[in-house]
Amino acid sequence: MAFLQIISVIIVAAILIILVKEKNTSIAYLLSILTGTFVFLFVLMQLNEVFNAFQQLTTQINLSLLHLDTIFKVIGVAYITEFTSQLLRDANLNAIALKVEIVGKLFILLIALPILIAVMEVLIAFVPS
Amino acid sequence: MSDIYLLFQVAGIGIVVAMIHTILKQMGKEDMAQWATLLGFILVLVIVIEYVSKLFQEIRSVFLLQMLM
Numbered sequence: 001m002a003f004l005q006i007i008s009v010i011i012v013a014a015i016l017i018i019l020v021k022e023k024n025t026s027i028a029y030l031l032s033i034l035t036g037t038f039v040f041l042f043v044l045m046q047l048n049e050v051f052n053a054f055q056q057l058t059t060q061i062n063l064s065l066l067h068l069d070t071i072f073k074v075i076g077v078a079y080i081t082e083f084t085s086q087l088l089r090d091a092n093l094n095a096i097a098l099k100v101e102i103v104g105k106l107f108i109l110l111i112a113l114p115i116l117i118a119v120m121e122v123l124i125a126f127v128p129s
Numbered sequence: 130m131s132d133i134y135l136l137f138q139v140a141g142i143g144i145v146v147a148m149i150h151t152i153l154k155q156m157g158k159e160d161m162a163q164w165a166t167l168l169g170f171i172l173v174l175v176i177v178i179e180y181v182s183k184l185f186q187e188i189r190s191v192f193l194l195q196m197l198m
Contacts (some may be wrong), residue, residue: 038132073194
């Protein structure tokens, strides 16, 4: 049910944006940011349930929680980066959109660094020195 | 459901501001028209920024991104 609701909100918002775009492009762009925010807030609600399910799963099988947290963080950073770069691309600011993506990749690397180091240590242990 | 009303409000503000702009321009008050448009834009900007910050707060809580930002 919620799916149909959010789709109809998006369609109405798209029509409003087209309407406002002729008269006032800047406010139309702000309206598209607002629509994007509503969609992402809706997605977050559903995503929260998925993450809670994952967390219960890990506690039952006592999987190492370190990696799960890192995965959540990486998804979060990717989520925001995608949101921002698509918005900038929508406003024809492709150069800045690319910059935002580079920043996002950098932060994902920063978050995933400890895992990278752990993998490297395991690999080095295999090499017969 | 309340978010659709906000979308309508923002669209309404955009259209009203554009109309005020053209009316003032016909009346000959060119600078007043610019000010009215700027004011409308700032009003919408405040609304949008409030929602974007709410979104980012939500993202931080869902994705446990406390220490990064």
